[in-house]
Amino acid sequence: MGALFGSRVRRLRTAAGMTQAELGDKTHVVASRITQVERSSGAKPTLELARALDEVLGADGLLVDLWPYVYREAFPDWSRSFMAYSARAVSIRQYAAHVVPGLLQTKDYARAVLSVGLSLKDEQHLEERVSARLGRQARLIEPDRPELWVILDEAVLRRPIGGQAVMRAQLARLLEAAAEPHITLQVLPFDQGAHDVMGGSLTLLTLPDDTDVAYTEGAHHGQLVEDPAEVERYKLSYDRLRAAALPPLMSLDMIRSAMEGTHRGANVPSRTERRRLAQEQLQQSGGRRLRGGGGRTPRSRPGP
Numbered sequence: 001m002g003a004l005f006g007s008r009v010r011r012l013r014t015a016a017g018m019t020q021a022e023l024g025d026k027t028h029v030v031a032s033r034i035t036q037v038e039r040s041s042g043a044k045p046t047l048e049l050a051r052a053l054d055e056v057l058g059a060d061g062l063l064v065d066l067w068p069y070v071y072r073e074a075f076p077d078w079s080r081s082f083m084a085y086s087a088r089a090v091s092i093r094q095y096a097a098h099v100v101p102g103l104l105q106t107k108d109y110a111r112a113v114l115s116v117g118l119s120l121k122d123e124q125h126l127e128e129r130v131s132a133r134l135g136r137q138a139r140l141i142e143p144d145r146p147e148l149w150v151i152l153d154e155a156v157l158r159r160p161i162g163g164q165a166v167m168r169a170q171l172a173r174l175l176e177a178a179a180e181p182h183i184t185l186q187v188l189p190f191d192q193g194a195h196d197v198m199g200g201s202l203t204l205l206t207l208p209d210d211t212d213v214a215y216t217e218g219a220h221h222g223q224l225v226e227d228p229a230e231v232e233r234y235k236l237s238y239d240r241l242r243a244a245a246l247p248p249l250m251s252l253d254m255i256r257s258a259m260e261g262t263h264r265g266a267n268v269p270s271r272t273e274r275r276r277l278a279q280e281q282l283q284q285s286g287g288r289r290l291r292g293g294g295g296r297t298p299r300s301r302p303g304p
Contacts, residue, residue: 001066001069001070002040002044002070003040004066005037005040005045005050005063005066005067005070006037006038006039006040007038008059008062008063008066009034009037009038009053009057009063010038012057012058012059013034013038013057016057016058019031020034020035020038021034023053023056023057026052026056027049027052027053027056028052029049033049037049037053042226044070045067045070046227046230047064047067049227050063050064050066050067050070051063051064081224082203082215082222082224083136085205085207085213085215085224086136086139086205087139088207088208089146089205089206089207090144090146090147090206090207090208091146091147091149091204091205091206092146092147092148092149092203092204092205092206093149093150093203093204093205093206093238094148094149094150094151094201094202094203094204095150095151095153095188095197095201095202095203095238095241096150096151096152096153096156096201097153097155097156097197097198097200097201098153098155098156098159098201099113099156099159099161100152100156100170100174101150101201101203102133102136102137103136103137103139103140103148104137104150104173104174104177105133105134105137105170105173106166106169106170106173107130107134108162108166108169108170109161109162109166109167109169109170109173110130110133110134111126111130111162112161112162112163112166113161113162114126114129114130114133140180140182140183145182146182147182147184148182148183148184149183149184149186149242150183150184150185150186151185151186151187151188151238151241151242151245152174152185152186152187152188152251152255153187153188154187154188154189154190154254155190157171157187157254157255157258158258168259171255171256171258171259172259174255175252175255175256175259178248178252178255184248185248185251185252185255186242186245186246186247186248186251187245187246187250187251187254187255188241188244188245188246189245189246189254192244192245195237195240195241195244196237196240197237197238197241199216199218200216200217200218201216201217202214202215202216202217202234202237202238203215203216203217204231204234204235204238211228212228212231212235213225213226213231214230214231214234214235216234
């Protein structure tokens with residue numbers, strides 16, 4: 001479907017007497033993006049781009065009608081593409097809405113999470129998935145390991161996946177990980193209310209050439225986002241989450257309290273105090289340690 005979409009764009013562009021650069025100018029993308037669309041290479045076109053192409057090329061809704069099929073075609077290989085990017089990333093920023101991210105899961109917790117997937121075939125398949133997930137954790141101990149910044153929704157701490165013993169060991173693993181200089185953990189409390197990443201989890205990867213990609217994930221699907229404008233929007237959303245979450249030291253206190261079964265007694269500051277602490281936190285320079293925190297600021301470009 002991506003190839004069909006691209007061939008239609010190329011045919012319409014040629015009929016209109018436009019170059020790729022001219023079409024790019026009219027749709028507000030670079031010429032190389034038009035090349036990718038026409039050749040069905042690189043990132044799939046966004047709905048916004050499909051609409052712009054349809055309007056500029058006078059396609060009478062054809063490209064917009066084709067777009068959902070192009071979009072769905074991207075799903076089968078999203079996992080492989082995401083893992084390939086992750087293996088190269090110098091910085092990983094994650095917001096976890098429901099479960100602990102795979103890079104920080106214990107074996108028992110991973111098995112409990114993966115055992116409820118709709119795509120699970122049998123016990124052997126489960127073991128393969130668990131082994132693959134644990135194998136990817138080796139990335140965190142390699143010499144060129146990435147900076148890892150994780151924001152956990154409070155729901156992650158309160159949902160006893162695998163039972164109380166498994167959950168307690170998982171929370172202990174989080175505290176252990178936070179002691180590493182390249183790992184920072186924050187918790188987003190329930191009382192922060194609604195935010196614009198509630199639909200699922202979000203991961204931002206910074207690659208060695210300083211480009212970024214985003215990955216969003218729901219219960220049974222994932223989407224890799226490479227379009228620079230879209231990625232910037234996700235980065236802004238992440239910065240807002242980071243500002244709203246508890247600072248690292250207070251986050252560890254909440255994790256510790258959840259592990260000890262005294263969650264509601266955790267030392268949670270007021271919203272006003274959190275805003276002040278968050279402003280101080282986000283003003284820290286890229287390589288400096290956070291005051292009272294367990295990690296360094298990821299090597300990403302400064303957010304708003």
